[in-house]
Amino acid sequence: MSNSIWDESRLRSATTAAGVGLWSWNIETDEIRLDERSCNLWGLPNMDTITFEILSSRIHPADLDRVRSAFRETRGLVGLYEIDFRILIEDQISWISARGQGEDDEIIYPTIFGVFLDVSMRKKAEIAKDLISKEMDHRINNLFAVTSALARISFKTTDTKEEMAADLSERIQCLARAHALIRSDPNQQYVSTSLKELFTVLLSPYVEKNSSVKNLLVSSPDIEVCQDAATTLALITHELATNSVKFGALSVEGGSLTVRCIDNDGDVIIHWKERGGPPVVAPVGSRGFGSRLVTESVYGQLGGDLSIEWQAKGIFVKIRVKKERLEH
Numbered sequence: 001m002s003n004s005i006w007d008e009s010r011l012r013s014a015t016t017a018a019g020v021g022l023w024s025w026n027i028e029t030d031e032i033r034l035d036e037r038s039c040n041l042w043g044l045p046n047m048d049t050i051t052f053e054i055l056s057s058r059i060h061p062a063d064l065d066r067v068r069s070a071f072r073e074t075r076g077l078v079g080l081y082e083i084d085f086r087i088l089i090e091d092q093i094s095w096i097s098a099r100g101q102g103e104d105d106e107i108i109y110p111t112i113f114g115v116f117l118d119v120s121m122r123k124k125a126e127i128a129k130d131l132i133s134k135e136m137d138h139r140i141n142n143l144f145a146v147t148s149a150l151a152r153i154s155f156k157t158t159d160t161k162e163e164m165a166a167d168l169s170e171r172i173q174c175l176a177r178a179h180a181l182i183r184s185d186p187n188q189q190y191v192s193t194s195l196k197e198l199f200t201v202l203l204s205p206y207v208e209k210n211s212s213v214k215n216l217l218v219s220s221p222d223i224e225v226c227q228d229a230a231t232t233l234a235l236i237t238h239e240l241a242t243n244s245v246k247f248g249a250l251s252v253e254g255g256s257l258t259v260r261c262i263d264n265d266g267d268v269i270i271h272w273k274e275r276g277g278p279p280v281v282a283p284v285g286s287r288g289f290g291s292r293l294v295t296e297s298v299y300g301q302l303g304g305d306l307s308i309e310w311q312a313k314g315i316f317v318k319i320r321v322k323k324e325r326l327e328h
Contacts, residue, residue, distance in 0.1 A: 015037070015115075016037065019037070019117065019118055020037065020115045020116075020117060021034065021035060021037035021038030021039075021040070021041050021115060021116040021117070022034070022035040022037070022038060022113075022114075022115055022116075023035070023038050023098075023100075023113070023114055023115070023116060024111050024112070024113045024114075025052070025071075025100075025111065025112050025113075025114075026110055026111045027110050027111075027112065028110045030051050030052055030053075031049050031051065032049065032050050032051060032052060032054075032055065033048065033049055034047075034050065037116075038116045041094070041096060041116050041118055042055065042058055042087060042089075042096075042116075043058065043087075043089035043090075044058075052071065056068065058087045058088060058089065059085060059086070059087055059088075060085065060086035060087060060088055060093065062086070063085040063086050066083075066085065067083065067085045067098075070083045080099070080100070080101055081099070081100055081101075082097060082098070082099045082100075083097070083098050084096070084097045084098075084119060084123070085098070094118060094120045095118070095119045095120045095122070095123040095124075096116055096117070096118065096119065097116070097117040097118075097119045098114060098115075098116055099114050099115050099116075099117065100112055100113060100114025100115070101113060101114065147172070151168060154167040154168040154171065167242075170238070170242070171235075171238055180201075193224070193225055193230060194220070194222060194223065194224060194225065195220045195223040195224075195225050195261050195268070195326065196218055196219070196220035196223075196261070198225050198230055198233060198234075199218045199220070199233075199237065199259050199261075200218050202233075202234055202237045202238070202241075203216060203218065203237065203241055203257070203259070204216075215254075215255065215256030215257065215276070216256070216257050217256070217257070217258045217259070217260075218258075218259045218260075219258075219259070219260050219261065220259075220260070220261035221261065221262075221263045223261065223263060223268060223323070223326060223327070224326070224327050225326050225327070226326065226327055226328055228301075229301075229302065229325060229326045229327075232297050232301040232302055233302075235297055236294050236297050236298065236319070239294050240272055240294065240317065241257075244257065244274055244277070244315075247277075247278065248274050248277045248278070248280075248314070248315055249274035249275060249276050249277035249314055249315075250274075250277070251277060251278065252276065252277055252278060254276045255274065255275070255276040255277045256274070256275045256276050257272070257273070257274050258271070258272075258273045258274075258275075259271070259272055259273075260273070263323070266322070266323055266324070267304075267320050267321065267322060267323060268320070268321050268322075268323050268326060269318065269319070269320050270317075270318070270319040270320075270321070271316070271317075271318055272315070272316070272317035272318075272319070273314065273315075273316050273317075274314035274315045274316075275313055275314040276314065277314055277315075279312065280310050280311060280312060280313075280314060280315055281310070282310040294306065298319055298321065301325075302321035302322065302325045302326070303321065303322040303325045304319060304320045304321035304322060304325075305319075305320050306318070306319050306320075
């Protein structure tokens with residue numbers, strides 16, 4: 001095919017279709033010429049000539065020094081160059097890619113030529129990918145830390161390797177149930193769940209262990225729970241429920257468990273009340289309801305406090321946490 005088909009009008013059609021803006025820069029006079037497409041990219045009215053300083057007023061302050069330095073260096077470059085930077089048009093940020101050719105045999109010295117491309121979509125995708133990658137690293141590290149902690153707890157609270165394996169498996173499955181409530185939407189934003197739904201899902205397997213236990217009541221106002229808080233609450237719930245299944249109200253027929261959540265001026269108060277179980281005896285040592293896991297999770301992860309009452313008719317646990325820690 002002959003190159004004669006590539007006349008000026010057809011080249012212009014091609015660059016318009018590709019969203020390419022054209023520019024030239026006289027490095028001695030600082031005179032810059034932009035075509036209509038480039039003017040539109042920069043949010044400028046059509047004009048014959050402008051200067052680099054006029055364009056500089058549109059460049060994002062964080063990128064300005066880098067762009068100035070790059071353009072100065074084009075005087076000594078041989079061959080192709082490219083730089084991406086942000087521009088500000090009113091309160092909107094766009095990403096521009098400036099591509100050109102330095103001083104070589106093809107250039108009509110002292111004028112150099114190039115193109116502007118709007119690369120905002122690509123940059124947004126790159127930024128989102130980087131954020132996802134960092135978030136994934138963060139969550140994987142958290143997963144390793146949590147799994148390690150659970151293994152240590154299971155080791156200390158069981159007597160045989162079979163018991164440890166079963167206990168650790170149950171704890172991990174508990175976290176999986178909490179995680180299943182917090183799913184990612186198509187925009188990679190994590191969706192929160194409600195506090196009532198979270199407790200209901202987490203506690204149902206423990207009630208099912210003893211089919212004679214029918215009395216499980218969870219009440220809560222409409223309070224959202226983010227992913228990190230859901231994971232922490234899953235650990236706390238598992239610890240309390242496991243002890244209840246072994247020694248408390250969930251271990252016998254007719255036993256009942258009520259979990260009541262109260263929204264109280266920036267705090268969320270959680271009442272865990274058991275009734276109808278065996279006689280309550282305060283534990284000795286590190287086992288039982290007063291485990292280190294529950295205490296450290298409430299204080300460290302949720303910014304709250306914990307109190308336990310060993311009432312004769314059943315255990316009563318009061319947990320106070322910061323509402324903002326649950327929601328964000």
